Amino acid sequence: MRVTLFGASGLLGHDLVPALSVEHVQLTALSVEDADLRDHAGVRSVIRDSRPEWILLLAAYTDVDGCESNRDLAFAVNCEGAVNVAEAAREAGSRLMFISTDYVFDGTKGSPYQVNDARSPASVYGESKARAEERLLEILPEVCIARTSWLFGHGGKCFPATILQLASTRSEISVVNDQRGSPTFTRDLASALVKLCRASARGIVHVTNSGNCTWYEFATEIARASGLPTAVKPVTTAEFPRPARRPAYSVLSPDSLHAYNIHMPEWQDAGRRYLASAPAASAAVIPSGLSS
Numbered sequence: 001m002r003v004t005l006f007g008a009s010g011l012l013g014h015d016l017v018p019a020l021s022v023e024h025v026q027l028t029a030l031s032v033e034d035a036d037l038r039d040h041a042g043v044r045s046v047i048r049d050s051r052p053e054w055i056l057l058l059a060a061y062t063d064v065d066g067c068e069s070n071r072d073l074a075f076a077v078n079c080e081g082a083v084n085v086a087e088a089a090r091e092a093g094s095r096l097m098f099i100s101t102d103y104v105f106d107g108t109k110g111s112p113y114q115v116n117d118a119r120s121p122a123s124v125y126g127e128s129k130a131r132a133e134e135r136l137l138e139i140l141p142e143v144c145i146a147r148t149s150w151l152f153g154h155g156g157k158c159f160p161a162t163i164l165q166l167a168s169t170r171s172e173i174s175v176v177n178d179q180r181g182s183p184t185f186t187r188d189l190a191s192a193l194v195k196l197c198r199a200s201a202r203g204i205v206h207v208t209n210s211g212n213c214t215w216y217e218f219a220t221e222i223a224r225a226s227g228l229p230t231a232v233k234p235v236t237t238a239e240f241p242r243p244a245r246r247p248a249y250s251v252l253s254p255d256s257l258h259a260y261n262i263h264m265p266e267w268q269d270a271g272r273r274y275l276a277s278a279p280a281a282s283a284a285v286i287p288s289g290l291s292s
């Protein structure tokens, strides 16, 4: 299978590139230096040259708060950039998998979101991804849109890494307890995405680790599982105002993934495997921070 991947240097790319290499895929892994999504001609050229069966579009402007003050950039990369890839995919006869987000929903439903629930983004980032979904479905009816949420992994900044870092220097940390979602380990997500390509998936699929929690519950579990004595204190979103509104409840139903007979591990199990596989350098920092 020939695959071209945009977003190789990101959090998800860190695990998806090796997952595809293990599967004996002929992989062209691109970073922003190889092809900026906003450069239509450049995108067409790399797709024409690599002649992929599948294009995996991970690349995005993912700074959710930054998107609020950079609306044009958010839409240029996340929506128009995705459209550039979709048009090039159509020309080349390639399948496209677009990685999307739980933030296409405003979080007011109160029960797990199904793939056909109406989009209702509450932030510029969510709007740019929701609009991209709509445009891609028009351009490529066979597109696969894999929505995921709350990513963590070893390829970049993520919530558990921040908790570990704070917990190594503070006796108490405050974490919001009124936003609920499903943390997702990039390693588990990568493995599921490869299976979806192999299954020739199409349409919208929700791909997250199983179960759900609040950020406070996630932080508590990370501190507990890593043996850190730091107290985790629950607070409200109102106490920590941010530029972008986050959904209060953005749990994605796994039904669409189960239809492909793919089942994801529980987020607690994923968290333990994340901690056990932490790079040696950061593992060494935490105990010294605690003892000082």
Ligand SMILES: NC(=O)c1ccc[n+]([C@@H]2O[C@H](COP(=O)([O-])OP(=O)(O)OC[C@H]3O[C@@H](n4cnc5c(N)ncnc54)[C@H](OP(=O)(O)O)[C@@H]3O)[C@@H](O)[C@H]2O)c1
Pocket: 006, 007, 008, 009, 010, 011, 012, 013, 031, 032, 033, 035, 036, 037, 038, 057, 058, 059, 060, 061, 062, 063, 077, 081, 099, 100, 101, 102, 129, 148, 149, 150, 151, 152, 156
């Ligand atoms: N992180 C989450 O919690 C989360 C949750 C739900 C969905 N998602 C979605 O999952 C996907 C992967 O997320 P991630 O966390 O891996 O993102 P990430 O770590 O921010 O990586 C984004 C990637 O996109 C590249 N990129 C940014 N602007 C670009 C441009 N104009 N042209 C080409 N490449 C560009 C970045 O390159 P540089 O590193 O060189 O800037 C980087 O490789 C995204 O589509 C995101 O919307 C993420």
